Amino acid sequence: MASPDLADLDAFAAVARARSFRGAAVGRGVSPSSLSEAVRRLEAALGVRLLNRTTRSVTPTEAGQRLLERLAPALADVAGALDAVNQFRDSPTGTLKLNVPVVVARLVLPDFVGPFLKANPGITLEITAEDTFVDVLAAGADAGVRYGERLEKDMIAVPLSGPQRYQAAASPAFLARHGVPRHPRDLLSLPCIRHRFSSGAIIVMEFEKDGEVVRIAPDGPLISSSLELELRAAEEGLGVVASFEGFLAPSVAAGRLVPILEDWNPPFEGPFLYYPSRRHMPAPLRAFIDFIRARRAEA
Structure with a gap:
């Protein structure tokens, strides 16, 4: 059996989580066809089908589900190991992907984006604004922004702004x-x-x-x-x-x-930045959380 490529394993995990080639492609900024080819290579290398594909859905096979369950923590460890070198730089580098509601992109984030990027010139901020509640990991985002009533219970939440009305x-x-x-x-x-x-x-x-x-x-x-x-x-x-x-x-x-x-029309609680609990937090996300907390402490 040929040794599978790490990038192909990562592509499979993204598609399996999103249950969609197109959804995974949007989150990763690549084409659906490139992910499809990566999964085909991986299936050929392993000699087993990993995803069931129809015109309407993509679902992991039993073999694909077992691989995903074992693979996800391993890929997170690899990402964490690579990201760990950020602590040796003067400022962190990398891409921070956020999924936010349209109202937050228009009314809240403009006050954060410029100052944050000026303070962290090595970080690229990638923001997707949509009002559909999504699985941030499946969408390829590092974190999301939502209001309190829409937060998943197993997520860590950090207040992003004060009350709104x-x-x-x-x-x-x-x-x-x-x-x-x-x-x-x-x-x-x-x-x-x-x-x-x-x-x-x-x-x-x-x-x-x-x-x-x-x-x-x-x-x-x-x-x-x-x-x-x-x-x-x-x-x-x-x-x-x-x-x-x-x-x-x-x-x-x-x-x-x-x-x-x-x-x-009384004021209500503002939006929260939310993200999954991880053993290792990507340096760009940690920098953004530190920045938010510092801004709120100054307010």
Whole structure:
């Protein structure tokens, strides 16, 4: 039996975890065909099929699953051994891959990226912004950013920023025409601009006051996954829009939108950086965590 190549073993592990050649390829920044060829080489070298492939799915065979279970810790040890040399450099080097929600990429990370990269010139930061909750390891990321209610219980979580706030708003002309809502249920009789996540789910507007939580799914003239379209429609008086306060801030400051139901929008806990527990943490990730903690200590 030919000795398998370490890179091919690593490629197999990535595909087996992601259950997809395309998903693994995106996480690693390579083509699906290169991963497919690597797995074929490995299967030829070992003389056994490791993955069952169909047009809809990729799943490990029994042999593939057993190999993955033994291989994953070994590959982590190899990565840790190679990364250990970082401690002998003046600053760490390598790539840090983060998977984050779109709102975090737009409102939170801009304050971190520049200062972090200037302080760590040897690190390349690779950020994927998406609203689908993913397995960070399967997606090829070192860590993810999500809000508390979406965190896996076996993950280590580090606060990334302070509290945030959700806000509803409408244009001055809209409020003059329809009146100012006094209770969230008033929105059920008003046109609203609704947001659709990439998963296909349409956001439910949620409000809270004095322990009372109100969730509503109003009707309206526009459903969109584009914040820019939603804001423009609201500014033109087509309906009430609800989103993160930071998204609406420029329109509110310019007078194009007016906040409503403000006493129904209390602050909530901000996002967390989360990552799996490992015996060895990659130096770029450790540097980012240290940077976050230092920034929060200064705040």
